[in-house]
Amino acid sequence: MGKKIRTAVVTGAASDKGIGRATAERYAEDGWGIVVLDLDGEKSAKVAAEIGSSYDVPAFGHAIDVADEASVNSAYFRVKAEVDSGALPTVGAVANIAGITSPVPFMETTLELWNKVFAVNATGTYLVTKAFLPDMITEGWGRIVTMSSVSAQRGGGVFGKVPYSSAKAAVLGFTKSLARELENTGVTINAVTPGAVDTNIRVGSTDEQEAAIARGIPLGRTATTREVASVITFLSSEDAAYLTGTTIDINGGSHMH
Template sequence: MNSTQRTAVVTGATSDRGIGKAVATRFARDGWGVVVLDLDAGKAKAVAADLSREHGVPSLGHAVDVADEASVDAALQAVRTAVGHDDLPAVGAVANIAGITSPVPFLETTRQLWDQVMAVNATGTYLVTKAFLPDMMDNGWGRIVNMSSVSAQRGGGVFGKVPYSSAKAAILGFTKALARELEDSGVTINAVAPGAVDTNIRVGSTAESEAAITGGIPLGRTATTEEIAAVVSFLASEDASYLTGGTIDINGGSHLH
């Protein structure tokens, strides 16, 4: 696949040690045009420029608050303008990577925390998918990849607790239900469920807690962001044409079912 064919939209794609940036980089390396969406417009534009310079692909960086419908719509319009007037190919994939976690025990949570975690993870996935899906359906081809977590499958037990596990479980249900509705549209939708990954998201973790997490992984280590990106890349490829409504586990054997 080369950059003249399709564009991948990636949310949450500016953190240096984040899964989103690794996914955006993998798409660029594979020859896709890339749209980098994140809260910080300057960072999004800088990452997009780096991808164009390093991989020779068209790119666009734009600010977005995935939990805000007006912000998502503004990003959609910017992408449509770029596709129509610049050298950015039509959107062929959406990777919903943006997310936040929380290690707060249930009885210490607040309604504000619950709403925030649900909004960024679950509502954000809903809003971004709903925005970009119609154009992919009109083109008769598309790939949606959603970021869930092993925490959704085993009820926490890694780092994020009840709000995070609930939001990530909602993404699994969303993915399955939408896969049924999409039927023969040419658009597939799948989720990935990573276990512990070497990112900055586990704020507040300690050496002891990290050792405990690693000790429960048969492969004896956390995943790299590039390993997650490789699976996302596959799900967005032509080769994954018969996969939809599924969840790909990337947990090093820490959760077997």
């Protein structure tokens, strides 16, 4: 019997240089149907069309604000309609990639900043997972991948500071706890903890800061988005069936434990 074709839902996938887009493309390489979700609905649809055309897979893009429950539910029902109509295969994977960081020192943070960073990174992961999980449980098969960070493990030290590290640590706790609740469902959930990656998330960083980051990595460079995407798609595969509640480090040796 051939491999079952499923759909991968990727949040934060419309940025040209982001981990989300690289992940959507890597899923498409493996034959998955693709859903691109990002704040900009037009850009999401455009990116989905490009991926669908390049890899000959069904692909759709929709707007989502991962921090807003109504927006998340709206995106879910759009995807469900596409699945129910036969335009997309059943959703089998959700990659929670959407995130924001902040380099603001703790004593200069505001409650507004703290809440915003938590809303996107932690609450967004909760809301998107909660929306798509029931159908996976019904199907008896599913893969959820969450995006944490080496900053959660080592207490910052890359670019994001206290709010970011705290929110990404919350993602790790969420992943482990939900993995226990999902026992015997056929659904797994795992986290990835990238170190510095060659993306545009570190808005405002200088060339000197980027060089200093690279010097602190035993492999001497930042990760490519494809290197992170390949781990995410592996965690979504049949081969990763015995992995759940795990944390996969992708940091070039900058943090070892």
